Amino acid sequence: MHKQLSDLYAALCARAQEPAPEGARALYIAGRRCGWATHAACDALRGTPRMDSDDVALRIGEGMAPGKELDAVLEQAAELLRQANCLRGWRDELLDVMDGDRALGVIERAAVRPLGLLTKAVHLNAWTPDGRLWVARRSLSKSTDPGMWDTLVGGLAGSGEDLELALVRECGEEAGLDAPDLAQRSPLRTILRIHRRLPEGYQVEDVLTSTCVLAPDARPANRDGEVMEIATVDVATAVHRIREGEFTLEAALVLIEDIMRREGAGKA
Numbered sequence: 001m002h003k004q005l006s007d008l009y010a011a012l013c014a015r016a017q018e019p020a021p022e023g024a025r026a027l028y029i030a031g032r033r034c035g036w037a038t039h040a041a042c043d044a045l046r047g048t049p050r051m052d053s054d055d056v057a058l059r060i061g062e063g064m065a066p067g068k069e070l071d072a073v074l075e076q077a078a079e080l081l082r083q084a085n086c087l088r089g090w091r092d093e094l095l096d097v098m099d100g101d102r103a104l105g106v107i108e109r110a111a112v113r114p115l116g117l118l119t120k121a122v123h124l125n126a127w128t129p130d131g132r133l134w135v136a137r138r139s140l141s142k143s144t145d146p147g148m149w150d151t152l153v154g155g156l157a158g159s160g161e162d163l164e165l166a167l168v169r170e171c172g173e174e175a176g177l178d179a180p181d182l183a184q185r186s187p188l189r190t191i192l193r194i195h196r197r198l199p200e201g202y203q204v205e206d207v208l209t210s211t212c213v214l215a216p217d218a219r220p221a222n223r224d225g226e227v228m229e230i231a232t233v234d235v236a237t238a239v240h241r242i243r244e245g246e247f248t249l250e251a252a253l254v255l256i257e258d259i260m261r262r263e264g265a266g267k268a
Contacts, residue, residue, distance in 0.1 A: 002263055008243065009256045016194045016249055020116065020202050026057040027115055029074070030064050032099040036116030036202045044084035045077055058115075061105075071105045077115075078108035086114045088143040088200045094159040095119060106159045113201035121250060122167040122188060123209040124153035124175070125258045129216050133238050133255065136174065136222070137229040138248070144198065149241060150251045151209075152220060152230070153177070163188055167210055174227055175220035185212035191257055194250065209254045211261075235259055 023039035037045075037058040046053040050073045051060050060077055064070045074097065081087050087110040096103040098118050112119055126134040134152040138145055153174045157166035167188060171177040188208040196203040214220070220230050233241070239259070242252045 002260065005239070005256055005260050005263070008239070009253070009260065012242075012249065012253050012256060013192060016192065016196060016253065018195055018197045020195075021197050024116065024202060025053070025055075027117075028057055028059045028062070029097055029099075030061045030066065030070055030104050031059075032104060034097060034099060034104070034115075034117055035204060038086070038114050038116075038201045040084065040086050041081055041114040041201070044081050044086055048076070048080060051077060066104050074105050074107045078111040081111050081114055082108075086200070087111060088113075095156065096159045103160070109156065113198055113203060116202035116204055118193075119203075119205045120157045120163060121154060121205050121207050122157060122163055122170060123151045123207065123250070123254045124167060124171055124177075124182075124185065125209055125211050125254050126152040126175075126220070127211070127213045128232055129213055132232040132234050134175075134214065134220060134230065134232055135238065135247075135251075135255075136220075136227045137231075139226050139228045142226060143200075145248045147228070148251075149247045150227075151254050154250065154254075163208060167208075173224040174222055175230065176223050177214075177218070177220060181214065181218065182212055185210045191253055194253075196249065205250075207250055207253060209258065211258055 020036040024036040025042055027035040027037040042053040042058045045051045061070045061073045089110055091109040093109040094106040095109050097105045097107050136150050136152050138148050138150050140146045153171045155170035157163050168179055188210045191207045194205045238255055
């Protein structure tokens with residue numbers, strides 16, 4: 001079983017490492033390399049003050065320092081991308097634009113994929129006491145992977161948000177679980193950085209996960225409308241559904257990694 005899981009995990013990791021979309025150009029913000037801008041995004045921003053695009057790169061805020069002025073330029077860039085129909089929806093949520101571990105500024109969440117900006121996703125992989133997995137099915141209204149199975153909880157950390165607190169917030173919104181329900185969960189750990197082509201751009205995302213065994217009487221319930229179903233499945237069913245492509249790539253990675261960890265701990 002372990003060899004089969006290892007092979008499956010390796011295949012999932014390979015799927016999670018795709019080159020930037022064809023025609024994408026290196027993105028520089030305030031002179032720092034930050035992502036990959038789609039051809040459409042470059043066209044939408046070309047000729048705008050504080051934004052310059054050529055055959056090699058898109059440069060936003062060249063010569064500027066982090067601060068309100070740069071944030072205003074990033075806000076303008078997002079709005080121009082919206083007007084050019086480069087975005088999937090508009091979230092009114094701000095995410096950090098990162099240079100390594102330093103935030104350069106903030107930008108509308110819907111703009112991060114067309115610009116290939118790094119995001120951080122926090123997941124809770126929840127188990128029942130008898131070894132079944134809690135899983136959630138994404139709403140059909142989700143812009144990415146609608147209707148697919150997912151970890152019980154998963155979401156992006158907002159601007160300036162502590163990652164552990166971001167997970168607690170997401171647990172409340174997506175599964176109706178509050179801090180006391182999560183007292184026994186493990187600290188977040190980073191599994192890998194995904195590079196994945198999407199219709200709207202490029203997903204560059206650190207996937208972090210925490211593991212928890214929920215109480216026997218736990219009954220997770222969605223609060224924010226982004227989940228259409230919550231259920232429990234045994235490990236064999238979860239693995240089968242992952243092989244059949246019923247889970248999001250991120251969830252598949254989180255689930256298989258945790259299943260292997262538990263299997264390894266059981267043999268230790």
